[in-house]
Amino acid sequence: MAEEQTWRAIARRTSRKINFGWWLQVLSTPLLITSLIIACGILILRRELDAMPWMQLVGGAIVALALTGLACWLAARAHFESSKQSLVRIEAAMRLRNALTAADHGIAPWPAVPVMINDGTSWHWKRLLPPMIGAAMIIACGFMIPVHAKSIASDPAQEPSAWSELDTSLDQLDNQEVIQDDYVEEMREKLEKLREQSPDEWFSHSSLEATDTLKQNHAKEQEALKNNLQRAEQNLAELQNGGAKMNEQKKQRLLNEFDEALKKMEQGGMKPNEKLLKQLKKLDPKQLDQLTPEQLDQLRENMRQHAEKLKQQDGGKGDQPGEDDWMNDQEGEGEGEDGDAEKPGKGGINRGPGTAPDVLGAPHADAGKGKLERLKNDNKEQALPGDLLETSDDKHEVDETKQGPTAGGKATAKGKGGDRVWKDSLLPEEKKALKKFFE
Template sequence: MASLGLMGGILWARRYWPAEAETWRGWVVAAVVAAVLVWAWRAARRRFVSLAGAMTRLESRMGLHNRLSAAAAGACEWPEPPAKPDHGIRWAPGQTLLPVLAAAAFLAAAWWVPVTAAGRKPAPDEPAAWRTTEAELQKLGREDIIDPKSLDQTREKINELRAQEPEKWFSHGSLEATDKMRESHLQAAAELRGNLRQAAQGASRLTEGEGALTAKARANLQDQFNQAVEAMKAGAMKPTPAMLDQLREIDPNQLGRMDPEKLQEMIDELREAAAELGEWRPGGEDGEDGQGEGEGEDGDDGDGPGRGGVARGPGTSDDLFGKERHAADAQKPQVLESADLSRTMPGEVLDTTEVEREIDRASPALRAGGKADSSGGGNTTWQESLHPKEQEALKRFFNEQPEPKTP
């Protein structure tokens, strides 16, 4: 009975405890098995043969007249051991082996019978955007361009999303938040790249046109440089503190008096940083690389028909709501159908032919009494299928067809 209960418990555990809790489940099952064993031992102990009971059986069996019990109580000397002891009992194989084998079979069945886990489903794969963003953050951290602290904010957002129940990872709110997080991340990276480019461009033009620039143009370029540096300072994704300090130390008014080599070196660094940022970034935002994530309705964001976003579908079908058919569908083969050949448009019907059909005029109809009627089939129809009034109407129609009226 204990093994049956244990088997039920193990099967229950296998069904309702997921595989990821295997270690914990194993310990619990081991504890339950141990508890059952202790309980079984305690229950069986009451049936164990006691020392007094064993002595009683021995002395009764061997005709010792309770001498062993008396000796054990100190009432007399122990008797001489017999030459051939006879305890008089033997194992009952049926009662001994059967429960053990049955218990082993039950436990083995509990472990080996295939059981489909229920209750808790395995955790789903997390959204791909998280892994992609984390990989990007890791790469950005290695580039030595961006302040690592400014990347932590995105990491925290990802961790917050991941901390949710796995069932909620793909909920509407979670996917919206993921989309927003990724959008902010890409936007910050794009802004930083743009600012770096702008700073490099401004510095380069100020250096190259040192003598030819008008005062107004020079002031514009200086503003451009300053704006780019300020934007980098205030941006969500900041350059490394070393680069930021270097840019802060530069006075755009004094660029002409700076060491040309050092100035060129700084400009090159800014350009390289902007270029590196551009290497990993998924395209689409600036229209340079195409393949955007747009809705696919108007083709504003990319060339493709749209793949859908995290929180929306791939776009409205071309055939719905009177939308203009996409040019990409122009070459698709389409079926031309027309049920009414009299209203077909030119080109819809390729050809028409007339085929004369062979009509079997032998009548299979039966007369009364079961004899086959060898008369024509048409007659049978006339005689057996139509009421007299119908026959009359048909005769009148075919025989008395009016002459076409002439105008």
Template structure:
């Protein structure tokens, strides 16, 4: 039966031994955990970056919880693996008595052959923590995981393949039809029919948008719309001009001239009614109700209002025919001037409308200012200064002159030594050649 002080000494040394055992076992666990923790942290950081890039909108606390769960699993696995090296309190007690040089006093007391030593003020198991080796792996793993969790990453947006862009002509037609509908200058039926034909083209499969047949149909629709727009614009201008001439020359012109102007106005009205594109029904109704024969009974306000409507519709048709993306050549040749020429031989300030007897109608100098022509002077000879480099055949000088002809009479000797004047070739034949030369020539030239 042990006494009270004996039991107290035993409890003290056993508690010290358990503490040393815990320190040794913790060191074994940290040693086995360092390498797997770094590898797992590196892989975890990469996984975090990928997840944040691929899956947007993930809450950070979910990622942090996943990280903590992974670290716990790695710690448990390393604890199970290091458990085979753990030290028991009995082994720690031996370590203590060896470090403190107690000469097996603790082992003998535990075996019951000796009393337990009295507690010492300071105990030493011969162990010292290596803090750099202990803290570097956990801190490195923490830094890697924090980097994977907080480094800014641009989210990967997997946009679906965008549809191919529609042909430019479709956009132009849409813009022109929208403009005409906004200005309310064209009959709604024409706009509906044209949009229906355009929608049929758009309803094709995307692979057929730029096919040969689709492009031909688009070009035909575009040309038809442009032709109708130009026709309506011309007829409106024609009606406005006829109405202006009637108003201006109502009292001065004779009846035949007035009839011609009224007929021109009626033809413009008929042209506006017959085409596929018709102007606003209200404008047509206003033109039909106009009594041209009773111009004197019409107030200037009525005529002015009709002319303003005609100009408004004409301007809207002109702007509507351009639209977005209009060809630069059309804009270049269209010009901005009015091109109206008053009288014969007068040139307008801008391009005209063109015609069979009025020229093409475009502005002069559309491709830039014309360069002045180069005047060609008289041909002059070049005077050779250095004759030392001349070669045979080089032209040295040209002179204008007349041949010097010897007009003096030449006498030839005829029979009896009588001198006579030679004629024509006789002068050369008889006087310039000796008898032998004459015989030779006669033999070859008979």
């Protein structure tokens, strides 16, 4: 009984060794391919990522190798041996003459187990080790090969400074609650549309024109609201101070100016905040007596503060001269009066339609447009063969005297028979040719 267990254990070990050898043989090529893919992935990640996720990276490599090994194990199963086949292999290698097969079928007793067992197989390490060593070296190269980190993405393209100026101005107006939010949101949407363009188009002519228009419109709306607030506040001040002493004509003029300023504030793109606008709408300049002086002073102070904040904004520059003001000071309009100037004029942010006309000077009064003139070359000594020196427009001289038919004249001598009526003057070579032809 002990011999049976020993022989069957030997058969199982032999079977596992045979099956393992088949698996290693099938695994050699896929292992190299998988390791190459893993190494390439490691190199790419090292280049792309700033911080390497080592745990995830090692885990992914192990999973890839495990899947490759499993696929090769399934592919090699067709060559696997069972323990009974290994018994046959052992008895054939040890020349036991079917003793193990007979004992396995219960025909004969199990033979004694010798000290040395020969299963007829041996490991060919020169054939098995290179693929495994090569795979390990390839994966190690993925970690060890120096890789220059992907160049740090260049700083995003610098956007036009006018955009940041508009952003700053809108933020300040929004934080100070000087104007209504609808205008701020509308302007920001327009700025975002400009930013959505490709960075290569940010400084194109059309983009800069749109930016300049947006900036100018914002400045105009801001200036208009500031002027309307100041005008309305001044009208209220005069109405408050004048009172009953003011004549009716001047009072009506101030009321009309106040109503006009209020109407412009309501219809303008940039409107004052809702609280101030509601106070102005409810206010009846004709009935100022219904309000206390403190209430009027508070309302006027509120209007002055709003106008002052708008003045401080002034396109983001404030009262102090900024870079654009300095540049505008350097740009001249030309020294002449209106009309033909001596200089093309200032450039400005609009850049104009193109080059200035008449850069070479004022054109001649009579440029000869539509006239045909002869081409003249005053310096004929420098003329080259084939150059056109002069053209002329001449006519043939034709004798227009009318003449009728005229007589051809009479023959002075009569011809004789056999005389030649035509005589040719031939060259010597021609005479020889004719003579030879008629001989």
